[in-house]
Amino acid sequence: MTQQTRQIVLASRPEAEPGPENFRLEPTTLADPGPGEVLVRVIWMSLDPYMRGRMSAAKSYVPPIEIDAPMNAGCVAEVISSGDPSLAPGDVVYGLMPWAEHALVPAREVKRVEPGAAPLAAWLGVLGMPGMTAWTGLNRIAAAQPGETIVVSAATGAVGSLAAQLARRKGMRVIGVAGGAAKCARAVQEYGCHVCLDHRAAPDARTLSDQIKAAAPDGVDVYFENVGGKTLEAVIPRMNVHGRIAVCGTIAWYSGVDNPPPLPPVWRTVLTRRLRIEGFIVFDHYAHTPEFLAEVQPLVAAGQIKWRETIADGLDAAPAAFMGLLQGKNDGKQLVRIGADPG
Ligand SMILES: NC(=O)c1ccc[n+]([C@@H]2O[C@H](COP(=O)([O-])OP(=O)(O)OC[C@H]3O[C@@H](n4cnc5c(N)ncnc54)[C@H](OP(=O)(O)O)[C@@H]3O)[C@@H](O)[C@H]2O)c1
Structure with missing residues (x-):
């Protein structure tokens, strides 16, 4: 039949x-x-x-x-x-x-x-591909550590909201970047961000970068990169020496709308700050799914992840x-x- x-x-x-x-x-x-x-x-x-x-x-x-x-x-x-x-x-x-x-x-x-x-x-x-992506970027790619400062872009999205919560649970200072006042409020109230900056309200990368500086006066150790575009341009100058960038996504460029910024100014910062930038695709890490579930599934069951x-x-x-x-x-x-x- x-x-x-x-x-x-x-x-x-x-x-x-x-x-x-x-x-x-x-x-x-x-x-x-x-x-x-x-x-x-x-x-x-x-x-x-x-x-x-x-x-x-x-x-x-x-x-x-x-x-x-x-x-x-x-x-x-x-x-x-x-x-x-x-x-x-x-x-x-x-x-x-x-x-x-x-x-x-x-x-x-x-x-x-x-x-x-x-x-x-x-x-x-949260228990599927986006959750595993958040866990992988934070732990396996960025090797995020307690006491460090992290910026998470698309901080209220499926990936970013879990990355922010896991980072906060690790004892990091968490700076979210999201679009609009409502999402930013949620990033702070529900997803554990200490501060969340509205990239849509910032007229340019320079303004957003100044806001990141004010939120992270000691600089940024880890950037969980979900978007590219203006946010990436804003974060790079704030990275600390030996900072790490987990390149998860660049949604601002997916439809060719917001073109990539020129590379050279960014490239020199990679050298002078000795940054480690690593792209990753979650399916290369699926062998580690049991470790991800062992950490996150009990938190979900206990209502500790939003x-x-x-x-x-x-x-x-x-x-x-x-x-x-x-x-x-x-x-x-x-x-x-x-x-x-x-x-
Ligand atoms: N590497 C991997 O294996 C892997 C796996 C899964 C996802 N990803 C990537 O991770 C990122 C987040 O995925 P997700 O599933 O969590 O998506 P999502 O956050 O649910 O949705 C995408 C969000 O991106 C933000 N955005 C869209 N255009 C933007 C722009 N021009 N500038 C800044 N932000 C913009 C929007 O949030 P705002 O309103 O806050 O701007 C939008 O809600 C994506 O780039 C995705 O491709 C990668």
């Missing part, structure tokens, strides 16, 4: 900011699961900034999505029929799936959700929600609710 469903494919490649014309919602039919496959009903779908890169033909760390192929995303889903002995109907799993209401996926490429450990959507956020979600309802709403994410309209983890949680 086949399964009728709907999916969203990449209709064309965006030149700059993606628009509705770049996506197409279409019906499709899925076959019964073959050996090693499971047919799932998608419950939650995660939207993440890296998807903008996959819409472009430019070479990157993952291949581009082909035109007319489905977009894909981290999803939580319920197995409705299984061709693999390791999974049965009713099991809830998470993994990479198409933007769709149902999907046929290899059983070995999904993980079973630990029942009752956390709300299901948390496996796409997070927010922005939820779009239904597959049809995904393109607009994704465009909003790239413009900072989301507040915390951007999700799409595709189906009901299992009853």
Whole structure:
């Protein structure tokens, strides 16, 4: 028996900011699961900034999505029929799936959700890829230490909000950077930032840099870099000797809107301050997921970690929600609710 469903494919490649014309919602039919496959009903779908890169033909760390192929995303889903002995109907799993209401996926490429450990959507956020990214950048890349000062950009986002909280729990001085007064207030009240600076209110990098200096008179030891653009330009002059920059993301440049600043002034500071700058992609560190979960899962269970979600309802709403994410309209983890949680 086949399964009728709907999916969203990449209709064309965006030149700059993606628009509705770049996506197409279409019906499709899925076959019964073959050996090693499971047919799932998608419950939650995660939207993440890296998807903008996959819409472009430019070479990157993952291949581009082909035109007319489905977009894909981290999803939580319920197995409705299984061709693999390791999974049965009713099991809830998470993994990479198409933007769709149902999907046929290899059983070995999904993980079973630990029942009752956390709300299901948390496996796409604080306990999932963004959470692991925050933990990795802070610990494995920046080697952040108690007593140091850290700047976290996109400080209320899925990655930044956990990075800020883990940094605060380590005993660091935490300076957040976020867009708008409401997000900045939340960064301080909920995510453990001592101070949060509004990059949208600062007219230029110089102003933001002066604000960072006032907030961190002894300089910055670690920069958790999520955005590039004006914020990066502002932070670099404030870095201390032997400072570390964990380059996690550069969302300001993803749509080619805010061009990279000229390199030379920054480059000389790297030398004079003996900075260590390291880019990382979370999937290279997945072998360390048990260490991440051992630290963060008990904190989540005890209610000691806070997070927010922005939820779009239904597959049809995904393109607009994704465009909003790239413009900072989301507040915390951007999700799409595709189906009901299992009853
Ligand atoms: N390296 C990896 O393996 C890895 C894994 C996951 C995510 N990432 C990266 O980590 C970063 C954060 O991801 P996330 O999932 O936590 O996203 P997110 O924070 O939920 O959403 C992106 C946020 O970026 C901010 N932003 C957008 N345009 C900006 C601009 N021009 N200048 C400054 N800030 C801007 C907005 O917040 P404001 O309103 O506060 O400006 C927006 O809400 C992204 O760059 C993403 O690509 C990397």
